[in-house]
Amino acid sequence: MxxxxxxxxxxxxxxxxxxxxxxxxxxxxxxxxxxxxxxxxxxxxxxxxxxxxxxxxxxxxxxxxxxxxxxxxxxxxxxxxxxxxxxxxxxxxxxxxxxxxxxxxxxxxxxxxxxxxxxxxxxxxxxxxxxxxxxxxxxxxxxxxxxxxxTWESVVELKPNVIHDRQGYIGKLQKNKTNYDFEYLLTTMGGSSRKYMRKAERDGFSLIVKKPSEMSEQDWKIVEEMIEKSGDFQGFDASDGGKRRELAETSENNCYLVMLLNKEGNVVYGGYWYYTNMEMLCYLGGMNRGAAKYNLASFIHTNMYKRALEMGLEQYNYGGISGYFDKTGEGYGCYQFKRELGAKVIRxxxxxxxxxxxxxxxxxxxxxxx
CATH class of the missing domain: 3.40.630.30 (Gcn5-related N-acetyltransferase (GNAT))
Structure with a gap:
């Protein structure tokens, strides 16, 4: 060859x-x-x-x-x-x-x-x-x-049996399959996730989704400030803001910037999402600590589920988990959170x-x- x-x-x-x-x-x-x-x-x-x-x-x-x-x-x-x-x-x-x-x-x-x-x-x-x-x-x-x-990740199927039918290989797109409807995806989620999603809707939260070219300098500043503050609080390195922006701007046709606003119009969450012709990936985000009490993750993700379904994608990728699946294992809470949002495990x-x-x-x- x-x-x-x-x-x-x-x-x-x-x-x-x-x-x-x-x-x-x-x-x-x-x-x-x-x-x-x-x-x-x-x-x-x-x-x-x-x-x-x-x-x-x-x-x-x-x-x-x-x-x-x-x-x-x-x-x-x-x-x-x-x-x-x-x-x-x-x-x-x-x-x-x-x-x-x-x-x-x-x-x-x-x-x-x-x-x-x-x-x-x-x-x-x-x-x-x-x-x-x-x-x-x-x-x-x-x-x-x-x-x-x-190696261990949490993934939500947006079409029936796509994980099984691809047999572990990223190959041809499964275009013959119809996407699930949004209401069906809600039934795969835990009751508490649905409850918090509805509550966020009632409390007046709203999502803004932009392409990198639509972002103002103030938008970039807000998103990066959210990530940096979350990094300080949760103990992860959030120092590569310049590289994150460079990758996003280079990936104009594969990237969304997502901001969550409260009813007063203030941004309480900012993050990066990437998508290909088969999946949407929740890449990285950060939230105002004062908004954490509202449990807004299910509202953010279910709104992005809707967008991924409209795009005809096959899966929604939450990224890595620890690989431990019992309550005593480290990282179990992260896995359980993603499972509650309807995710399966791949390795x-x-x-x-x-x-x-x-x-x-x-x-x-x-x-x-x-």
Whole structure:
């Protein structure tokens, strides 16, 4: 298989031509930032069958390694192993000592409780393929640390059985399926979530949704102030406001800025949402502490459910959870909150490393212990 660099426009054309779904970190806009580039695999007819975003990163001061978030897009699963092998050769020839892929392929099928589904899919064969190609799987620990929360996620299905029917692979869009109606989604939520949603409506809260190009400087300031204050209170790093804005403005066709107003017209919440052709992702937000007593999350999310349904999307992604599903486990409250809003559990493979040289093998041991 021939490997070539392609432009974000060619990448987007490949996605559209093959009706492929893609995730937040597979957006064409994401590929255009920070020296990232896209490698494509060309079949015998010189048509693109696979594509992946590569981010060059520094390794031990003098070297570089390749990092790929969310893995590759494939229009021909039978040639996945050929694509992996061909990209590995290309990276090695171009001076990379290691290739790290954070795979979005799901390991097994899980239900809302985090239990394995009887007769659900099992993608152990993908692990075997990766190992045959020289990749080492680093199973991510469960836990509340951000770096652990890139494998277990909470997702709301917006069409019937989309998680089961895709069998753990982000492939062709399921256009033959009709979206659920909003009232049905409400029945998948817990009673308290519905109650707080209705209460927020009665109390006069309203949501404003803008594209990045519609934001005023004051809007940006308000959203970032909300996130920074929430970061100080909840203990997460909210210092990358400039990068957040840069990504949002680059992702004009994949980003919404969301602000929640109380009945007096004051902003009490601000956040970033991203969407692709298959999912909407709640990326990051912050709330005025004084408004927390109103339990406004269900009002915000259900309004965004409506927008995602109108767009014909397949799922609504709440992002990472700890992977613990009993009340004594750390991070259980976050998981339970998302479950109450109708979310199911998915689990992807996460990190695979492939050393491409003797130096790469040393580096793999180093970063696998970090």
């Amino acid at each position: 021939k490997i070539e660099k392609i432009s974000p426009d060619q990448y987007e054309e490949f996605i559209k031509k093959n009706d492929l779904g893609y995730l937040f970190l597979q957006m064409p806009a994401y590929a255009s930032l920070y020296n990232r580039f896209i490698l494509a695999g060309l079949d015998d007819s010189n048509s693109i069958s696979h594509a992946i975003i590569i981010e060059p990163r520094s390794a031990m001061r003098f070297w570089k390694y390749a990092y790929s978030a969310s893995g590759y897009l494939s229009a021909d699963r039978t040639k996945d192993h050929v694509f992996l092998r061909s990209v590995s050769q290309w990276l090695k020839q171009n001076g990379f000592i290691l290739w790290r892929i954070e795979s979005s392929i799901e390991i097994k099928e899980y239900d809302k409780t985090g239990a394995e589904v009887d007769d659900g899919f099992n993608n152990h064969s993908h692990l075997e393929t990766m190992q045959e190609e020289g990749f080492i799987w680093h199973e991510i620990p469960r836990g509340i640390h951000t770096e652990y929360q890139n 992807s493979f996460g990190v695979f490393d492939q050393p491409l040289s003797a130096t790469g093998r040393l580096f793999e041991k180093k970063i696998s212990q970090e």
